[in-house]
Amino acid sequence: MTAGLSADFMVVRSLFSVTAGFEVAPGSVLGLVGSNGSGKSTIVEAIAGLLPVSKGSIGLEGALLDDAATATFVDARHRHVGVAFQEPRLFPHMSVWENVAFGIDARSRRSQSPWRPRRSQQVQPSGSTVDLRSMRLRGQAADHIWSLMEAFGLSELAARRPTSLSGGQAQLVSLVRALASEPRLLILDEPFSAMDVDVRFNVRNQLSDWLSSFSGPTVLISHDAGDAFVLADQIAVLEAGAITQSGTPDDIRRRPTTRFAASLAGTNRVTVDANAGVLSIPGSPLTLLTWDHTAAGQVVATIPAEAIALYTSQPAGSPRNTWSTTVESIQQMGSVVRVGLGVPLALAVDVTPSSVTELGLVPGSAVWASVKATEVNIADGVNM
Amino acid sequence: MAVSLFVLPLIALASNAPWSSLGQIYTSPVALDALRISAIASITATLICVVLGVPLAFVLARTDFPGRRIVRALVVLPMVLPPVVGGTALLLAFGRRGMVGGPLYDATGLLLPYSMWGVVLANVFVAMPFLVVTVYGALRALDRRPEAAAATLGASEAYILRRITLPAIAPSVGAGVVLCWARALGEFGATVTFAGNLEGRTQTLPLAVFVTLGSDRDGAVAISLMLVAVSVTVLIALRERWWGQL
Numbered sequence: 001m002t003a004g005l006s007a008d009f010m011v012v013r014s015l016f017s018v019t020a021g022f023e024v025a026p027g028s029v030l031g032l033v034g035s036n037g038s039g040k041s042t043i044v045e046a047i048a049g050l051l052p053v054s055k056g057s058i059g060l061e062g063a064l065l066d067d068a069a070t071a072t073f074v075d076a077r078h079r080h081v082g083v084a085f086q087e088p089r090l091f092p093h094m095s096v097w098e099n100v101a102f103g104i105d106a107r108s109r110r111s112q113s114p115w116r117p118r119r120s121q122q123v124q125p126s127g128s129t130v131d132l133r134s135m136r137l138r139g140q141a142a143d144h145i146w147s148l149m150e151a152f153g154l155s156e157l158a159a160r161r162p163t164s165l166s167g168g169q170a171q172l173v174s175l176v177r178a179l180a181s182e183p184r185l186l187i188l189d190e191p192f193s194a195m196d197v198d199v200r201f202n203v204r205n206q207l208s209d210w211l212s213s214f215s216g217p218t219v220l221i222s223h224d225a226g227d228a229f230v231l232a233d234q235i236a237v238l239e240a241g242a243i244t245q246s247g248t249p250d251d252i253r254r255r256p257t258t259r260f261a262a263s264l265a266g267t268n269r270v271t272v273d274a275n276a277g278v279l280s281i282p283g284s285p286l287t288l289l290t291w292d293h294t295a296a297g298q299v300v301a302t303i304p305a306e307a308i309a310l311y312t313s314q315p316a317g318s319p320r321n322t323w324s325t326t327v328e329s330i331q332q333m334g335s336v337v338r339v340g341l342g343v344p345l346a347l348a349v350d351v352t353p354s355s356v357t358e359l360g361l362v363p364g365s366a367v368w369a370s371v372k373a374t375e376v377n378i379a380d381g382v383n384m
Numbered sequence: 385m386a387v388s389l390f391v392l393p394l395i396a397l398a399s400n401a402p403w404s405s406l407g408q409i410y411t412s413p414v415a416l417d418a419l420r421i422s423a424i425a426s427i428t429a430t431l432i433c434v435v436l437g438v439p440l441a442f443v444l445a446r447t448d449f450p451g452r453r454i455v456r457a458l459v460v461l462p463m464v465l466p467p468v469v470g471g472t473a474l475l476l477a478f479g480r481r482g483m484v485g486g487p488l489y490d491a492t493g494l495l496l497p498y499s500m501w502g503v504v505l506a507n508v509f510v511a512m513p514f515l516v517v518t519v520y521g522a523l524r525a526l527d528r529r530p531e532a533a534a535a536t537l538g539a540s541e542a543y544i545l546r547r548i549t550l551p552a553i554a555p556s557v558g559a560g561v562v563l564c565w566a567r568a569l570g571e572f573g574a575t576v577t578f579a580g581n582l583e584g585r586t587q588t589l590p591l592a593v594f595v596t597l598g599s600d601r602d603g604a605v606a607i608s609l610m611l612v613a614v615s616v617t618v619l620i621a622l623r624e625r626w627w628g629q630l
């Protein structure tokens with residue numbers, strides 16, 4: 001068993017089952033990427049101790065948290081797993097400050113009778129301008145939490161109630177609440193899904209800073225590959241309750257083994273007939289050139305979505321790998337816009353929001369597409 | 385027409401009220417005794433209902449044991465049972481020669497029927513379901529995900545109960561307490577059957593209304609008006625809970 005998190009388990013629920021096996025070293029971040037219904041929430045609940053595993057085990061720092069074989073099950077409250085919940089699960093009758101301080105508060109008074117809370121002397125963290133009368137923590141711990149809230153821009157909201165927060169703000173409170181609980185393991189369940197694009201960017205940077213000094217393992221759950229690729233050291237792709245591919249972000253980007261992994265990574269997978277660097281596409285008049293002259297026969301070519309350039313008129317210069325097509329769909333995906341191209345070849349193209357405006361792209365627009373031969377790769381494994 | 389069915393009797397009550405002598409009637413020994421007994425019995429009964437009923441609601445809502453549905457049905461039974469039948473049953477159980485009452489009397493000399501404790505017991509029997517059902521409903525409807533979040537943050541079960549669960553259901557507990565108390569205050573059938581109608585000992589306000597109606601109509605109307613005022617106050621206190629749903 002490793003020093004970090006090691007999970008190899010199966011959870012059987014009434015309508016589906018989830019199988020997962022992965023290890024996360026101390027200080028590193030695993031990005032668990034999958035679409036809705038792929039079993040992400042079940043994995044969160046199993047690791048957090050809210051749901052026992054049906055088979056296999058979960059271990060942290062060399063000790064078993066859950067083991068079906070020996071009927072070991074450590075209660076959620078003894079696991080020290082900080083969870084940033086997607087549906088933020090805030091405590092509605094407490095202020096933002098009380099929510100964030102809850103973990104430290106609960107653990108510091110564990111040995112005392114919960115029916116007779118001891119009031120402590122210091123009532124406010126130094127530097128606080130907000131009235132926090134209901135707070136019960138002592139100086140140092142309070143200051144620590146306060147500085148964490150300041151770093152994430154939550155100090156202004158400290159006295160507010162969760163009901164008065166936006167969805168993104170509530171999600172941020174849930175994230176900071178998890179960070180403040182002194183976790184041994186951190187689970188971030190879609191931590192940015194309800195945040196606006198600019199807020200998401202700032203919070204992600206701040207979180208990245210925080211994670212760089214965090215000594216425990218982190219599991220980041222996301223349906224948005226962008227967040228996972230930025231924050232994670234390792235990626236595991238989850239489809240229909242099972243992990244279908246795992247590797248470094250670069251591995252996934254370059255060699256996605258399933259269609260879903262490819263679309264997550266922003267890479268197109270196209271089945272082609274290769275012959276000396278010329279790729280002909282079955283059912284399409286288009287041919288593409290690749291740098292890879294070794295492949296022959298039916299292979300899968302991968303083209304990164306960001307490597308395809310779009311023009312409103314035929315680009316001057318290199319006529320190779322340039323074709324005329326139409327825009328079929330336009331979808332905002334985090335900080336990029338994913339444009340879907342139609343005949344002669346269905347491809348996903350990632351562009352910036354400003355270039356959508358500049359090119360005047362709408363569904364149905366006629367455009368020219370172009371990709372360099374050096375960006376057209378041949379995948380190792382064929383597994384459509 | 386349906387509405388007038390509810391409204392007309394109230395108008396009749398108000399128009400027959402001896403407005404000028406209200407103060408005099410309310411300070412008469414009969415009214416004061418009944419008021420004292422009603423207040424003590426209904427408040428004591430409500431306290432007992434809270435102490436016993438809230439834990440019962442938790443057990444019914446949160447645990448699974450064989451026969452849970454049967455217990456739940458039994459708890460609700462007094463709500464639909466004719467109170468006189470309830471009083472009779474109480475008499476057979478806690479009376480001088482009752483299943484429990486007999487041994488209790490032999491051991492301690494305590495006699496529940498025809499005593500203040502008898503009034504309290506009758507009130508508890510009839511009113512507790514209102515509290516249990518209200519708290520049970522709140523617990524079943526409660527979003528339990530914040531409790532799970534609190535557990536991941538290291539909170540013990542008692543700590544979660546005190547800082548998460550109870551504050552979340554507090555409004556429902558409050559509503560249940562008010563309902564329970566109002567039902568206890570208005571209790572007639574079980575009380576008169578089990579505790580009798582002894583002026584100054586077990587005669588509550590509703591019993592006083594019934595007794596004085598034959599001899600002193602003004603007195604009966606005046607005490608009725610007092611109970612109407614209490615009922616209206618309860619309605620106003622719970623208005624958001626009920627009227628919001630209409």
